[in-house]
Amino acid sequence: MTVFFKKAQRKNAKLRLAIAGPTGAGKTFGALILAKGIGGRIAVADTENSSAELYDDIVPFEHANLQPPYTPEKFIEAIKAAENAGFDTLIIDSITHEWSGVGGCLEIVDKLASTTFKGNSWGAWSQVTPRHRKFIDAMLQSSINIIVTLRSKMETVQTNDNGKKKVEKVGMKAEQRDGIEYEFTTVLDITHDNLAIATKDRTRLFADPRQLSENDGIALKQWLTSGSADACITGNQYFELEALMLQAGINIENFCSKRGLNSLHDVQQQKFDETCNGIQKIIERNQQAHNENEQQLQAENNARLDSDYQMALADIQNAKSINDLNKPSSYFHGTKYEQQINNACQAKSDMEGWSA
Template identity: 45%
Template sequence: MEFSKAERNRCKIKLALQGASGSGKTYSALLIAFGLTGDWSKIAVLDSENGSAHLYSHLGGYYVLNMASPFSPEKYVEAIKTGVEKGFQCLIIDSLSAEWNGSGGILDVHSNIPGNSFTAWAKVTPRHNAFIQSILQSDIHVIATMRSKTEYLMQEKNGKQVPEKVGLKAVQREDTEYEFTVVMELNQRHQATISKDRTGLFVNRPELILSAEIGKEIASWCSSVSVTSSCSREIPPPKEQTFEDLINACETVDALAVLYNDYPEQQAMHRDVFVRRKNQISSMILNLV
């Protein structure tokens, strides 16, 4: 066994864009991808959204893989593997939601397995986990879009109350945002708010209009000077009986995400505890508003 110095220039960003239909997820993902790579020919889109990626072909010569149902996790895993082998530097998965609730996706397969729901989940969860791991372990930048469940809220505009479409919960497994380095939420004005950021690039920044410049910032962070690591000794994981206490001690969703990502071996065993604590934190924030 050999430890190596932690270097950000080995990082490949895993970024999620979520929003309601029409919020600009695909377009924004393409601009960020160009900022990350500086070369349209190094960008590929896995398009499960009925060819929406072709709508922006005027931007540059990126590549598209049209994906049709069934949207099985294995099909996505194979597409990601092929994208890496072809030498693309950034892969856009548009969208991650199809693997979850599309035809032939996880929920569809789960509902068609005979027997009780628990047994069915035991069969499909490893397939979904393998898909997520293929994203995280790929040596390539990945931008994943997720559709949000939509609701209309009354907003004041020019002195009048008008209905505005807003995106709520992302259409994917409940804890999916834990897996990404950065999570951005787009509204109908194509403005992005940052709901998770482990880079520190977007701290205290107002709503953003996403552009290639954002991609350049992230690329610079990924390739910045190496940082000193405490890898000179192995940090022992917390004991199993105290890990739940560590989860419950987290005061913010970001802190919870850091703990989740730092101890992958604890994720499956304590998934329900992570989700429960996240919901508690979200409820506390809502009560303060």
């Protein structure tokens, strides 16, 4: 396929933000306070025994308590449910469970390796990695804002505060698959004293460590909506458009090439409805043509059957033996003329004395 280059232009976007930190650092609180600043309806998919509901005084939100096994498909289902319900932001608290929780990816690999693959963990990963990737894709292609939390492996360090030694908890590496941070626009590490430190930030809004506030959510909303008005379609719209094109029999590669698009992802949001309506009309025309062809074929078949019926009656009348009646009886079996043919055959047989 031809590759097209065009002037770079940031589009309006949906949030993909991860908050990592040790237990008690304030990950859930931080996610909710950011969602409050962004505004709109908020959903929380909770794997932490409904702990998010302890913060219902911060901002109104709707809650789903996810139970084990924490398979990738369960998290995908939560994302789709939030999209279908029309939420603006989904908080998944936390996605660590999808990886290392009960029934998560690591447990699935161990089970497959010890059974299906007879100790071959590489073989097990060949089945689990695509399932995990579908979960990541569901987040990236979602039509709503996604905020996730991740647990960090914990260790304690000894610090000196004005001559007094004390032990503090610090976060380490987030408990998820290596490289998970590359999937998000912004990744914030929360220290045990509730400071957010950006380890990745394409928004450039979190240059300085600080406690998260509603104002940070407001700033995120402004950044998300400050892109070009020629926003491209969302992940869900992409799948809808692709399905329509396949149904209409449209060659997607040719469609994109004629319009200077690298892929369907480059279709502009403002042209989405118009494009879908045009394709829908093609589908309707194709269906109408198909129905007309079916009707024409049916009419031809009916006319042929009517003609054959008249010829069969003449053959029955001229039959020389009972064996001559087998062909018309078999030919019209299951048709609208079956009973009439059987009656004619019986009458001929009775008249000739073949029945006895």
